[in-house]
Amino acid sequence: MLLPEDSFRLVCREAAGAFPAEACGLLIGQGARIDRVLPMVNQAADPDRFEIAPSDLFAAHRHARAEGLAVTGHYHSHPNGLAGPSQRDAEAIADLSAWWLIVAVAPDTGQVTGVSAWHPSVPPAAAGYGGGDHRVDYQRNRGFQPVSLLIVRGLKPAGIKKEKGL
Numbered sequence: 001m002l003l004p005e006d007s008f009r010l011v012c013r014e015a016a017g018a019f020p021a022e023a024c025g026l027l028i029g030q031g032a033r034i035d036r037v038l039p040m041v042n043q044a045a046d047p048d049r050f051e052i053a054p055s056d057l058f059a060a061h062r063h064a065r066a067e068g069l070a071v072t073g074h075y076h077s078h079p080n081g082l083a084g085p086s087q088r089d090a091e092a093i094a095d096l097s098a099w100w101l102i103v104a105v106a107p108d109t110g111q112v113t114g115v116s117a118w119h120p121s122v123p124p125a126a127a128g129y130g131g132g133d134h135r136v137d138y139q140r141n142r143g144f145q146p147v148s149l150l151i152v153r154g155l156k157p158a159g160i161k162k163e164k165g166l
């Protein structure tokens, strides 16, 4: 995943600012190339989960399309400090093409300790593997595969319009 440096900083700031609650937002771009992130209001009543209002989501899709981009995934924080996808994340996989960004926040200090990128993985049976490494990785990562995250400076907007700082 390609992530502009300012988006990376914004995600970290949002995660630390929302602590001890979860921060969440959307990734806007083209495929694995993220052009910007869009912080969203976390609607979840439970402190350790995230939920985006359908109307907010709809508006974000519309804005992204108007720029020639798309909502390609989302980010959220883990105020319990865990870096990888949680069981809840595994249960929340709805779109197999979505990119996930997870920000770990240390429960004792409220500081960001790590940011990692993930993508839903293909179940071992569907992939045609009976077992082995793929099955072990699949289970360990709760149905996600780790994605390499590249923080880039000065990424030019890919959309048809200039960034408007939505």
Ligand SMILES: [Zn+2]
Residues within 6 Å of the ligand: 076, 077, 078, 085, 086, 088, 089, 102
């Ligand atoms: Zn999570």
